[in-house]
Amino acid sequence: MLTNRQGHPVTNNHNVRTVGNRGPITLENYDYLEKISHFDRERIPERVVHARGAGAHGYFEAYGTAGDEPISKYTRANLFQEKGKKTPVFVRFSSVVHGGHSPETLRDPRGFAVKFYTEDGNWDLVGNNLKIFFIRDPLKFPDLVHAFKPDPLTNVQDGERIFDFISQTPEAMHMITFLFSPWGIPANYRQMQGSGVNTYKWVNKEGTGVLVKYHWEPKQGIRNLKQDEAEQVQAKNFNHATQDLYEAIEKGDFPEWELFVQILSDDEHPELDFDPLDPTKLWYKEDFPWVPVGKMVLNKNPEDYFAEVEQVAFGTGVIVDGLDFSDDKLLQGRTFSYSDTQRHRVGTNYLQLPINSPKKHVATNQRGGQMEYRVDKGKSQNPHVNYEPSVLGGLKESKNDGIEHTPRIEGNLVRETIDRRNDYGQAGKTYRRFSEWEKDELIKNLVTTLKPCVQEIQNQMVNHLIQCDKDYGTRLKDGLEKARDKMSSRNSIGGNDADEAVNQAEQMSHPSDPY
Known part of the structure; x- marks a missing residue:
């Protein structure tokens, strides 16, 4: 039986109350107001990343x-x-x-x-x-995401923005090698x-x-x-x-x-x-x-x-x-x-929320906040006590069954990157471990995305990838030179799909094991 969120039966879910069947609706349309008010709010903010x-x-x-x-x-x-x-x-x-x-x-x-x-x-x-990931320091995460998100002016994802950031971030060469190969889809x-x-x-x-x-x-x-x-x-x-x-x-x-x-x-x-x-x-x-x-x-x-x-x-x-x-x-x-x-x-x-709640009993001294619908407390906890320590029936600390892990940490507070960066070594190794068809696809995808970029960005990417592997960078350079005269429109990183292609993929060479 259909009800509203108060549990009241809804006997007419097709018509609001009006003055006559042609007249204006009245303010006491509780079922309508509750239904439309909830509908207006039924979307929460989308995840900044991982939305789909x-x-x-x-x-x-x-x-x-x-x-x-x-x-x-x-x-x-x-x-x-x-x-x-x-x-x-x-x-x-x-x-x-x-x-x-x-x-x-x-x-x-x-x-x-x-x-x-x-x-x-x-x-x-x-x-x-x-x-692996693009960066090693969390301070750069917002910049990375901004570069890959659509342009704030045009709202279109732009390969030039992406590689403007990547070309200044040598540590990203390894991740780019994976992302622009078939492993990226x-x-x-x-x-x-x-x-x-x-x-x-x-x-x-x-x-x-x-x-x-x-x-x-x-x-x-x-x-x-x-x-x-x-x-x-x-x-x-x-x-x-x-x-x-x-x-x-x-x-x-x-x-x-x-x-x-x-x-x-x-x-x-x-x-x-x-x-x-x-x-x-x-x-x-x-x-x-x-x-x-x-x-x-x-x-x-x-x-x-x-x-x-x-x-x-x-x-x-x-x-x-x-x-x-x-x-x-x-x-x-x-x-x-x-x-x-x-x-x-x-x-x-x-x-x-049920999807996030642990399956075991939860007992905390935290209270309140928007949309609280239960108090997470001990089964025999004194309801007057929401703090610890207490002799009046409050929660007690849990016992640790094992010895605490206590690694020693010592050093000056600095703003520095790690010593052994080796930004190019594994990117080159991954490239060399790819099958030939994966290398072909990688170069094609990089050329497609880089060819609308300004030449400074193209040159920087070629220089980076030559340091990863000479063949890798040289093939990108040759591909860009061939594409430069043919470029007619800007392309973004994009990618789209169809069911028969999924079946065709069964016939493809087995992917490499670059790990």
Whole structure:
């Protein structure tokens, strides 16, 4: 039976009250006023980045080991300890730069965020499909996003703005190499890798920490699209990835990913030619093996897109005992930004929404705020006491089952970049690891986007890429020289899609393994 939000039955949902059937409506049209007032407010602010998304429920199943070792050697996090232990999860996949109804075929990183509802509270593993990032310092994040967002004057994304920023940012060469290759357009969400991107820590019961990187590997295989295939898909269906995920789950074809970690001792590792905390760098498999620790299965679609996919809120600061942060500057910047934006976008009490609320009982001394609908308090807590410490029946501190991880930190406060930048080495290595058809596609996409740019930007990009790999930069230079006379209009980074192209992609060469 239809009701209004007060629970009152709605007996006529087709006509407002008027003076006669032609007359003006009257102010006491409560059902109409409530319905239209809510409608006027039914959109919350869109995410600044990752606005377009799709999501699903599922579970994570632990292996109980890290390769041949008991996982307890590295972490005391409860969700990993017992073989076969299942933890509920919600996953949100997304594109980054454009708005909530933008095509899912654009050349763009993809978000891969997982919320684990563990017995110890929520853990959010918030990452992307690509395993590295454009920058290493969070101070530059707003500038990066502004450069990739549409022009504030024309509202059109502009390759010249993008490469104006990138050409001044040598550390971005590695990410650009991935983004403009076929890896920049995953064929769908089910056949897409995921990564934590940043370096994190695991901590065991003795309080010893190790550095870790997280990787999701799709059991469905990996598929990417060439630019022309993406454009064919977009011409017919700009929601193809969301539709593909939803329909696969509806018919019982549940997508799965295996979770791997790379483990490294927690020190500076001077033997490496890069800093292991640098998010623009890969830890190559041959040097740091991928160790399987569990698998994830997505087996249930959301019941309501807005309530779950749109209002789900992730944060890199949301970790559980046995997990910790590294000194990665970008990770520490993200850890403030994510939760801050959720309070702005969804509201002060966003953690009381069912999709965000932990599955365990929550007891805090926090009160009030917009849209509070319950008080998170202890089961036997004195209602007069909302502070700690107290002898009057207030909440007590929880006990720590393990020894606190206490890394030593010492140094002068400075504004400096890291010492081992090596901005070009891995970009060149990634280029050389690509298949020939991936290299061809990379050069074609770079030329298409760079050819409308002023020559100074073109020259800077050529110089950067020659330092990455001579063949890489020379091929870009030759391509730009050939295109220069033919250029007739400006092009942006774009990318679009169609269903038959997805089928054609099955016939493509298998993607390289550049990791």
